[in-house]
């Protein structure tokens with residue numbers, strides 16, 4: 434028995450939706466994480482888009498260990514080790530370059546490389562990554578695209594992210610090669626700014642009920 438979320442495949446099983454979260458204020462990190470958890474979500478991707486992101490990951494890892502915290506928007510090789518040191522338990526990248534794949538592999542953390550083409554997916558698979566983020570999902574072909582990829586590449590599993598909503602998520606979740614979807618809708622900027630954790634909890638509960 435392994436700890437849940439210790440492999441990429443297990444990450445996709447934690448919750449039907451992986452919340453993609455942008456935190457502007459480090460004080461929001463723990464309340465947001467707790468609200469997601471109360472709603473029944475067990476995973477969070479904190480994007481490294483803001484200066485407080487690494488500190489936020491550190492706080493969530495220390496204070497809300499029941500929620501599996503990962504680092505998203507990892508776009509530079511140097512981010513990978515920073516995310517590891519902050520306590521991230523997995524890494525997500527919007528796209529994949531050789532340097533990024535190498536840097537993330539060196540952390541030993543579970544990794545969801547971002548891909549948007551079949552060639553990128555095959556290249557990642559050649560390196561042992563068969564669980565992938567499909568980004569930007571809606572813009573790059575959405576559900577029909579993933580259905581088409583399943584024919585030749587049934588061994589790949591995806592977390593589609595980008596433009597997905599609570600309304601469109603079920604169509605993705607019904608696909609055999611989708612484990613979960615990613616989305617930012619669980620943590621709206623205005624709810625965070627207002628400290629409206631109940632709204633986050635309710636959005637999380639609706640997302641958790643999708644599977």
Ligand SMILES: O=C(O)C(=O)C[C@H](O)[C@H](O)COP(=O)(O)O
Pocket residue numbers: 453480505506507525526527547568594595596597615616617618
């Ligand atoms: O930051 C990253 O690493 C990304 O890959 C981008 C995010 O996954 C999308 O920004 C998701 O956001 P929505 O489309 O609003 O659900």
